[in-house]
Amino acid sequence: MASNLRFQDKVAIVTGGCKGIGRGCVDVFVENGAKVAVFDIDDAVGQTMKPEGPGEVFYIHCDMTKEDQIKAAVEATIVKFQKIDCLVNNAGWHPPARTIDGFSAEEFRKLLDLNLIGYFLACKFALPHIRKTKGSVVNISSGAFTVGQPDAVTYVATKGGIVGMTRALATDEGRHGVRVNSISPGCVWTPLFEEWAKTAEKGQMEQIKDISILGRFADPREIGMACLFLAADATFTTGEDLSCTAGIERGYGIKMK
Known part of the structure; x- marks a missing residue:
């Protein structure tokens, strides 16, 4: 009898997998039978992670800037686990809102280390193993890159770099049968976003919802399901960026004040 588990007995790495989008990816992969190595610095959460499902979680303390x-x-x-079938690059950070005048070059370099160079290094070290399984890489970017989010020039630059790197890697890795794609999420209800919401000005939350055609925030699991689709089902898709924004590109004519 065939299993309906879409990633059974396969091995995935999820960076930044203890919270937010990363945790949503871990939960979905475990539910579908995957063995998941979680790279994160959140020891308190990581060592106690027990997602429901037939898969398995292996937490590894890892600073993605090192x-x-x-x-x-x-x-x-x-x-x-003896192999790697998929790398999900997700670890990252969004600095507080400010214009370019408020950022230093050193702050930008530190953000690049985490949001972009960390992805590069994870790919560099994981790809020799992924080539053996003809697996895939999924890089989490952001819809902010597409729309040009205000007061986030350094963040948007790093996320644009992720999409560019994805396309270049896909071109190189196709000869090995490896697919490389990215996902650009819109507004996802993560712990980082929840912290921002506590300081949001009156009406800001509703304004953000209004630029989404669906009029709501995403649950991290919804991005996890998109990630599983690219890893398990989209076998003739590579070098693509999957927009998971609920259509904010269509609604961005509503200006953010």
Whole structure:
């Protein structure tokens, strides 16, 4: 009898998998039978993660700005599971809103280390193993790159870099049978977004909802399901950026004040 678990006995890495979008990806993959290595620095959460489902979680403490830790985490995944079928690059951060005048070059460099170079390094060390399984990479970008989010120039730049890197990697890795795609989420109700909401000005939350055609925020699991689709089902798709924004590109004529 065939299993309806879409990633059974396959191995995925999810960076930044303890909270938010990363946790949504972990939960969906585990429910579909995957063995998931979670790279994160949140020890308190990571070591107690027990998502429901037939899959398995293996937490590895990893600072995604440290090359040696990323390399060691990939090696630990291989020791534990012997293979890698999918890398989900998700670890990242969104700085507080400000114009370019409020950012220093050093702050930008630190953000690049996490939001872009961390993705590059995870790909660099995981791809030799992913090529053996003819697996895939899914990079989490942001709808902010598409619409040009205000007061977020450094963040938007890093997310645009992710999409560009995705397309270039897809071109290179196709010869190995490896697919590389990205997802650009819109407004997702994550712990980081929830913290921002506590300081939002009156009416700001409704305004953000209004630029979405569906008029709501996404649940992290919804991005996880899109990620599973790219990893398990979209077998003739590579070099693409999947927009999961509920149509904010259509509604961005409503100006953000």
